[in-house]
Amino acid sequence: MLIPNILNVAINLFFIYFAVSLLLSALQEQIISLLALRAKNLKSSIITMLGDGDKDTKLLTDNLYQHPLIKSLNQQGNKWLKRTRNILFIPINLLLNYFNKKSNKKNSITWNSIGPSYLNSEIFSDTLLDLLRKxxxxxxxxxxxxxxxxxxxxxxELARRDNSQNIQESRSGENPNNNTSKLSKLPDELLKNLYALALQTKNKAAEGNATITEFNNNIANWFDESMERATGVYKRNAFGLSLLLGFMIAIIGNIDTIHMINQLYNDPALNETLSGFAKQQIETIESQCKNELPEVTNDCIKSKFNNLNLNDIRSFPIGWEVQEIETTKNNSSQANKTINFNFFGYNIQAKRQQNSALFTIFGWIITAFALAQGAPFWFDLLNNVLKVKVRSSGQRYDSTTNKQK
Structure with missing residues (x-):
């Protein structure tokens, strides 16, 4: 009975992670949308791509965002969302300005100056060339x-800047930057990158007959490569947000991994009952979503899971016990060993037996890391464990219906 009991613990644990991860992802999407984090990350990445975040770089980026090709992509959303953002942006901008001064960040932007959340590389290259020309x-x-x-x-322009630098070094007190060329307003990094891309276009062209179209394509490729690096940064930031939200959800719902494992393992009857419930829920979801296209499967899983009856989830060893204060006075010595606090005449304590507060916090931390992995991860892992359980019982598993025979 040891192996089946361990498998049931894993099934129940993964099912809780899967269910709560769906809640976390929905909450995270709302926060990302409300605070326009994708749009902020995109604009910050473009500033870094074009230069070192100085005044000329920010001016160029603002001009890009005011270009009709990009400005038309900016969707403000409904009036309620816009007003909420404007209210939130006031304290957020104050905090950003404070930390930017402390860290001397040059490529920082204000949250109310953001634009679209996604930008096509062809639109970027067309806009940049048009802006450079005009x-x-x-x-x-x-x-x-x-x-x-x-x-x-x-x-x-590069030669002029080199000469200006030499003159400035040899003649202190003389201002060599008296050039009236409009190209002088371009950031140094962008000028060097454009020059390298132009040479690359010329060298790769057949018989040296390079065209502006090929140069445009190289700029688009440069943008794609820069955005790939920016995507990695965004994913790391999003994972950090998931950890924070996961820890908050673990506290609010008292989803303590250590306590869940202890309770489920020491109560085989409850463990078996709950694993049967989890198995039934997963099979129902898969039967309804198996014909969906791969790119919409996750959305189907979320929608079907939300429509299922989850009243039985209350039987899982999670949540808080709420009692009137009078009934807990005699148990004050035990309450001091656990997470325990009063709230409007009620005593709220964690569902556990003899576990210290330190173990509880550690269990919340484990839960937070688990929830940050995402619902698709736990859904796939849960399916694999269900298959192992069926095969360990001597039955065959039908991969087409995801059910035992």
Whole structure:
């Protein structure tokens, strides 16, 4: 009975993680949407991509976002969401400005200056080239000599900046930055990157007949590569948010992993009953979502799970016990050993026996890390454990229906 009992503990534990992870993901999506975290990350990444976050870089980024091709992508949402954001942005901007001054961050942005959450690489490259031509005086045409014109102009500007630097070093007190060229307003990093991309376009072109279209494509590829790196940063930040929300949910719902394992393992009857309930729920979800396309399976799982009757989930060893204070006076010595507090005339304590508060907090931390893995992870793992349980009982598992035979 040892192996089946352990498998049942795993099934029940993974089912709780799966169910609560759905709640966490829904809450996280609302927070990300409300605070426009994706849009903020995109704009911050573009600022980093174009330069070092100085005044010229921010001005160029603002001009990009005001371009009709990008400005038309910005969706403000309904009036309620916009008003809520405006209210939240006031204290958030104050905090950001404070921490930016402390850390001397140059590529910081205010939360009310954000734009779209996603930007296509072709739209970015078209917008940047159009902006360089109209506002920064980068002349080119669509003929084969267009790339040569760009290279010559960028070379002259780079040479001018090098000469200006040399003069500034040799003649202190003289201001060499008296050039009236519009290209002088471009950030140094962007100028160097554009020059490298232009040379790359020319070198890769057949017989040297490079076109502006190929240069445009190289800018788009450069944008895609930069956004891939930015996506990694965003995922790490999102995982941190998941940990924070997971820990909060674990506290509010008293989802203590250590306590759940102890209770389930020491009560085989309850363990078996709850694992049967979890198995039934998972089979119901899979039977309704098995014909869905892979890209919409997760959405189907969420919607079907929300429609199921989860009243029996109260039987799982989670949550808080609420009692009137008078009934707990005689148990004050035991209450001091556990998480225990008063709330409007009621005594609230964790569902446990002789576990210290330290174990409780550690159990919450384990739960937070588990919930941060996401519902799809636990759904797949739960399916695998169910298959192992069926096979260990000597029965065959039908992979087409996900049921035992």
């Amino acid at each position: 506002d920064y005086g980068l002349y080119f045409n669509t003929y084969s000599d267009g790339i040569n014109n760009i290279i010559n102009q960028l070379e002259k």
